[in-house]
Amino acid sequence: MADDEQQVGGETAEPLDPVVETLLERLYEELGDAVIDRAQMFGTPIVRVRAEAWRRAAEVAKTALACDYLSYVSGIDWQPAPREGAAAGADTSSPVQPTDMTFGLAGSAGRFQLVAHVQSTTRHWGITMKTDVDEAQPRALSWVPVYPGAEWHERECWEMFGITFDGHPALRHLYLPSEFEGHPLRKDFPLLARVVKPWPGLVDVESMPGDAGGDASDGESEA
């Protein structure tokens, strides 16, 4: 599996930045085989750790890597958005993503992943971490005991992706009203604004017979 992702990432083929290398070395020392995969993202190391080591990874980052600063905790839904509805075919204004599920740097075991970025204010480096979250029962360990600032990020992630955080003091809605149903950042959650209104970009010129008319695509529908 790791081999696959080396190709997906594309950049692991490049020589590792010395800073990245040191960081990764230390991380491996501490976490051992809890690190599933690693990659480099324009000078930032990116590692994928096992779900059960998620909090441990934060502790290691904070102590061994001196990453005292929490930038963000968020999620990704790797499933491609279904393109549905009558207008979906004609609406070329929204970008067309590949229809098969592919994963990004450092790979993924399934649909949901957590992403977090921590940084060091003294050493000026940072590291991005990912962990896989089960699709049927999305749960992960909370980072709040390590980084108190994770509280809001995890609340947001919880309501947006439906990922539960064990050990979080109060998983309440952050942005959405408390009676809101659904998880808006999941790919299968439709963007209503794009559903209720017909796309005004549909060609409304009565074509002459045998004329492509104003239908000329600007290249977007190729994908």
Added chain:
Amino acid sequence: MSALHLAVDVGWGWTLALKTVVVLAVVPLAALVLGYTFLLKMMSHMQSRLGPMDPGGFHGWFQLVGDGIKFLQKEDVMPLHADRRVFAIAPAVVVVSTFLVFVVIPTGPKLVVESLDVGVFYALAVSSLSVVGVLMAGWASANKFALLGALRAAAQLIAYELPLLLAVVGVVVQAGTMNLQGIVHAQQDGAIFGWGGIGFPFVLTQFIGLGLFLVASQAELTQTPFDMPVAESELVAGYMVEYTGFRFLFFFIAEFGTAFAFAALAATLFLGGWAVPWVHGTAADVLGVPVLFAKLMLVAFVMFWVRFTYPRLREDQLQALAWKVLIPIGLANVVVTGIFKVAF
């Protein structure tokens, strides 16, 4: 305030009626003048703005009158859970206290509504009546912001009564009377080392008292840096938050009317009031009004200048300032004044 009613011998009933009308007319007018000059124009220019320019044609002089008319037209809104009667009376209590202060301020040798022997005492006593109205307003509004504002106001007004009084005591000791008219005369007829060219305005000896008086009156008027009871950025408008329409107008009139009264008091106590040293008799009655007005505007300018420049203190800092700084200074001032009075 015309000299008319003194020239014509009318019954006491008519005199009383005339005096009432004069007071009732002067207070809103005073509020208008201060509001326009300082709130609309001076503040605007300090903030690089012009302020209202259109209403009335000339530099927006009609703006506040128009606002007043607008307030009168507005619906009388009361919060659902308000204590309706208290809520309704509160602005009146505040505004009445303002009216009462005006009664004793002299504008000429004969031009005074009522020359009380305890004039200073009376003026300061009735001016603090307003705190009752403020508390009533805050409590009756059934609003937490209003309640907080009212409590702050109460604490603050009580704390600042004392320095205010102490500031005046020096003047009273020096003049030997509590009658405001007497204090003015004492300044008019006084002499600096035998030279009576400008009389003897008490500011020359009681400058500390004047400073205290200004600081304390700033607090009494709930003006920045002591405007916590209405603190816009914290309590939105404090005890006034639920008031609209003509009831709010009452508060507005009371605020600027009282500012006018305090400026007039300061001018009377420290700057010689209506007095011009070499003018006596009817001429002083005619000149008194503009002279006092000029002096009080000077005082008001300083008060509002401070108001538009400084940030606001915190409630505890305000209390500390009153009890730890102003009152000791005031006491010391009284003692020193007493010693001088006895010695010379």
Added chain:
Amino acid sequence: MPRGKLPGLVEGLGVTLRTMLQGAVTVQYPHEREDPAPRARGVIALKEENCTVCMLCARKCPDWCIYIEGHKEQRPPRREGGRVRNVSVLDRFDIDYALCMYCGICVEVCPFDALFWSPEYEYCEPSIANLLHDRVRLGEWMRTVPEQEPLEAGAEAPDAGKAKAKGRARSATPRRGGDT
């Protein structure tokens, strides 16, 4: 408590007094007006004769606030013996300014120089429905489109593309007409 040192307080009073005497910066709007910068994105003007109903602007609009309808017509050939021309004729070109984000993407993507920015800003309406400007209204804004302004020293000379065309925006001759 850090109180008692007067200088800071006095200095503040000095600054406000100075400002008071300096004069105001207010512009009394309806009586006097400031000219917005020539580049200001005030309102979008439509040069109808340049529009070929290609729909590019409507498609690229992130807000979906441009509505275009058109039909095709046959026109007689320009020259004697020439081909009969198929021309797209604009029936409807509406921009809903209640939705518009003023991003300028439509103006930028228009390949035929039919859309221009005008710095005009006085078109507020009491009713939100009136913010939908139709093609006549949009055409009227063409009067207010400024000339292309010169660039700062060190800038590359604007290429012969769109920049120049904008300078001639007001000329009456359609550059590429409505031909397809």
Added chain:
Amino acid sequence: MSSTDTPGLPRFDVEPGALRHLAEAQMNVELDTGDMILNLGPQHPATHGTLRLVVRLDGERVIAADPVVGYMHRGYEKLTEFRTYPQITTLVNRIDWLSSFANEVPFVHAAELLMGVEAPPRARWIRTILTELSRIATFYLFLGEMGLQVGALTPAFWGFRDREHVLNLIEAATGGRFHPNFNRIGGLKDDLPRGWAAETRRAMQAILDGCDDFESILVGNEIFEARTRGIGIIPSDVGASYGVSGSNLRASGVDWDLRRDGRPYLAYPEIEFAVCTHTDGDAFARYWVRLQETRESARMVLRLLDGLPAGPIMAKVPRVIKVPEGEAWVETENPLGQMGYYVVSKGATGPFRVKIRSASFSNVSILPWLLRGAYVPDVVAILASLYFILGDIDR
């Protein structure tokens, strides 16, 4: 103030909830007063926008504070998935609407990284100038606003007055006063109009003079000091673990500025500038740091104008922007703090996922910790000194 309640002592070992109850119990035993829940906002002058702050009070002292956000949530992370890269710059503009230009930069930079495009030097310099102008515009409002929140009405208007110069410049260059949408992947939409540099130099002088005014009327003012010193102290380690960034963290003594310490971006590696820090970490320190940074930015703009290189402003990019598959994390030092975009592309015309890391979100998330034990007036001063933009919290 009881010792357990002193803001300033880092305490991670205690669960936040437990401590809250402890503080509560202590207060109530001490004074035997009931507490009151006060709802600051969503419509309240101190929350400049629609932040709601539910505070539990004992008298005027805060026992617990719970910020409620989301009244302005616009779902930008979702919207980006339905838009193409050029369209997204219009959106990200509106995150922190006071420094819109600075918001565009990291996003466009992320796309450029993924595409392997680099903007020409002139474009980078102009971007830097406009970013610094946005910084000035943002801070200037703060410098006045902070006065307003502690009760001084006048400086707020000065803030607006002088910010006008900067907004006029931004409008003259980009066409948009608030939402420039001036960045293009690979460069800029347009070059600067003639005379802009001279105009900017004049405006920067006005800004520097204005800073002196703020210094006289607020920083040197004893009342202002009394109101802001020693309140809302953020210790550096607590601040960092909450993700507090930018001037707020620098005011706590952390010498960390992404313009200098992050991945090199724009023209920052090529020019000299000072990074200001303060050791106190209180509201006063935050004001002071921002005042110094405003000055530094103005000087920086002058320096940048002197060295503005000539040349093209657009790199060669395809007409239809398609970003190759990959991931990028770009962070920049925005006026409010660290702003970052984590962009996942799958080779389409639009991103697959964009995580927007906005500064105010984290800056405000420290409030429950920070406000405990403060007085209501201090709450307002602390809120003002943290300086947040609602759009930057709610996105």
